[in-house]
Amino acid sequence: MIKKFIAMVAMFAAMLYAAASFAAVDANKATAAELDSVKGIGPAISAKIVDERKKGNFKDWNDFVTRVSGIGEKSAANLSTNGLTVGGAAYKGAPAKAEEKSVAAKKDDKPAAKADAKAKAAADKKAAADAKADKKADKKDDKKADAKPAADAKK
Secondary structure, three states: OHHHHHHHHHHHHHHHHHHHHHOOEEOOOOOHHHHHOOOOOOHHHHHHHHHHHHOOOOOOHHHHHHHOOOOOHHHHHHHHHOOEEEOOEOOOOOOOOHHHHHHHHHHHHHHHHHHHHHHHHHHHHHHHHHHHHHHHHHHHHHHHHHHHHHHHHHO
């Protein structure tokens, strides 16, 4: 009974930790420690964000990128992917998460791969049919060539 209780408490704690680690962190509201929890933000960048925020909240991602030195469009996209928001919004240029990309890529690749395989099979089949027709035509020409000297010899 006690083991089950301890296991349940441990599971609950793990779920809370997971939820907290995947929660979005808003650049306008987060403390320096919360900003540090975002992958790609260290103490130096979090200090710059907090200092710039003292001058006024960030209006949007463009304002954030402009005001915080060391953050460009590429790093803004990475930070957004890792959970940073500005005013609750994700960066528009942020790429889809790797898992989403790979699933989408696999789905997109399957029809293309099937179409390529069908086209290759059709081309191979046509090439085989053409080769067979060429062989038949060659045999026919050979028979005509053999028959002509025999006909000439009879005259």
